[in-house]
Amino acid sequence: MFFQKEIETMPRADLEKLQLERLKESVKRASNVPVYKKKFEEAGITPDDIKSLDDLKKFPFTYKADFRDNYPFGMYAVPMKDIVRVHASSGTTGKPTVVGYTKNDIDMWSDLVARVAVAAGVTNEDVVHVAFGYGLFTGAFGLHYANEKIGATVVPMSSGNTEKQLMLLQDFGATVLVATPTYALYLSEVAKEKGIVDKLKLKIGLFGAEGCSAGMREQIERNFGIIATDNYGMSELIGPGVSGECKFRCGLHIAEDHFIAEIIDPATGEVLPAGEEGELVITSLTKEALPVIRYRTGDITSLNYDVCECGRTHVRMAKVRGRSDDMLIIKGVNVFPSQIEGVLMNINHISPHYMLEVRRENFSDSLTVIVELIDEKLLERFQELDALRNEIRAKLRTVLGIDAKIKLVSPNTVERFQGKAKRVIDLRDKD
Ligand code: DLL
Numbered sequence: 001m002f003f004q005k006e007i008e009t010m011p012r013a014d015l016e017k018l019q020l021e022r023l024k025e026s027v028k029r030a031s032n033v034p035v036y037k038k039k040f041e042e043a044g045i046t047p048d049d050i051k052s053l054d055d056l057k058k059f060p061f062t063y064k065a066d067f068r069d070n071y072p073f074g075m076y077a078v079p080m081k082d083i084v085r086v087h088a089s090s091g092t093t094g095k096p097t098v099v100g101y102t103k104n105d106i107d108m109w110s111d112l113v114a115r116v117a118v119a120a121g122v123t124n125e126d127v128v129h130v131a132f133g134y135g136l137f138t139g140a141f142g143l144h145y146a147n148e149k150i151g152a153t154v155v156p157m158s159s160g161n162t163e164k165q166l167m168l169l170q171d172f173g174a175t176v177l178v179a180t181p182t183y184a185l186y187l188s189e190v191a192k193e194k195g196i197v198d199k200l201k202l203k204i205g206l207f208g209a210e211g212c213s214a215g216m217r218e219q220i221e222r223n224f225g226i227i228a229t230d231n232y233g234m235s236e237l238i239g240p241g242v243s244g245e246c247k248f249r250c251g252l253h254i255a256e257d258h259f260i261a262e263i264i265d266p267a268t269g270e271v272l273p274a275g276e277e278g279e280l281v282i283t284s285l286t287k288e289a290l291p292v293i294r295y296r297t298g299d300i301t302s303l304n305y306d307v308c309e310c311g312r313t314h315v316r317m318a319k320v321r322g323r324s325d326d327m328l329i330i331k332g333v334n335v336f337p338s339q340i341e342g343v344l345m346n347i348n349h350i351s352p353h354y355m356l357e358v359r360r361e362n363f364s365d366s367l368t369v370i371v372e373l374i375d376e377k378l379l380e381r382f383q384e385l386d387a388l389r390n391e392i393r394a395k396l397r398t399v400l401g402i403d404a405k406i407k408l409v410s411p412n413t414v415e416r417f418q419g420k421a422k423r424v425i426d427l428r429d430k431d
Contacts, residue, residue: 087239099235184205277300
């Protein structure tokens with residue numbers, strides 16, 4: 001199913017022609033912003049130097065720090081009177097990253113998220129329960145307007161209050177759940193415990209805003225009896241709608257008529273050949289309020305340009321493996337939390353809720369994986385407990401190449417998250 005079939009299945013040659021035309025315009029728009037003007041001058045490059053898509057490489061990168069340094073509105077390329085909406089991404093410390101939209105930007109944004117929702121099977125017959133937090137976060141509003149545009153019935157539930165979420169999911173007959181995978185998992189477990197899964201009409205999960213291992217997704221799908229797709233985005237780029245899976249779930253189609261994707265080596269900044277894994281860099285082609293040129297997303301993925309079985313021609317990015325900045329370096333070894341999750345999801349007797357604690361002990365890093373047991377009684381059966389601990393440690397060693405301490409804890413003692421999960425506690429600077 002397509003929301004904008006002609007564009008979504010456009011032959012690559014036509015798509016690239018469109019991208020080139022739009023790229024020239026986007027770079028021109030960006031050069032109205034003092035930060036970009038300065039960057040371009042320093043690099044000795046002007047918008048007129050763009051003759052082919054390959055010329056994009058000559059432009060300097062844009063970083064999250066550029067947004068911070070120009071807080072709150074210094075990255076806007078249009079006067080404030082043309083800005084109709086402001087959002088911001090939740091920085092855990094300091095000032096948030098502020099973004100803005102013109103009327104056209106909002107319209108384009110809704111179209112792109114609608115593509116993702118329709119690709120997952122959403123129609124005007126659906127009741128869409130949005131359990132993302134409404135507010136400065138882009139997730140809720142992004143999914144809200146897109147699903148309205150499709151003609152679905154939108155329930156702007158917001159996050160929190162799990163009991164009420166379940167009551168309304170049931171009473172309003174929601175068929176689509178929009179949430180972070182972590183919160184969807186929690187909701188599904190509580191629904192199971194309460195024995196109300198059979199009373200729900202859910203069919204589709206639209207999950208995004210954070211990564212989710214295949215094992216965790218399967219668990220949510222099993223608990224709820226749904227099919228879930230993954231969608232990706234980031235406030236600086238637009239919010240959700242940058243890319244999303246189709247029903248074949250073999251990569252997330254990037255809306256290439258509005259964005260150009262590159263993969264670079266995060267250490268050298270060099271563009272990597274198609275198929276190689278590295279950091280995703282995105283250039284916006286149509287954004288009016290906030291053009292971004294070669295934005296360093298920090299997200300690690302790879303690109304696949306083969307036409308998908310669904311007929312979409314737009315490039316597919318692999319599920320995000322992690323952010324370059326949430327990669328832990330433990331005893332010199334690069335460890336992504338997603339790798340640990342991948343291992344834990346395939347082990348019996350433990351719940352999918354976990355935390356990672358990193359410390360520095362005797363001048364050496366140590367990783368503790370805190371995992372919740374499903375059955376409290378196991379805590380009294382020392383031999384079995386020991387065997388389980390050893391199994392987890394051995395499996396993690398095979399995948400990560402390092403030894404981790406395993407702490408098994410009682411059911412329901414690991415924190416549950418209602419938005420994006422924060423599973424890593426890095427105490428190395430604090431010890
Ligand atoms: O999370 C936008 C969004 C909302 C996307 C709802 C999808 C659904 P930010 O709060 O700015 O924006 O966070 C962006 O979240 O750089 C990734 O590291 C991570 N992220 C977002 N979607 C995914 C995903 C929104 N599907 C940051 N898989 C990004 C993995 C994701 N990571």
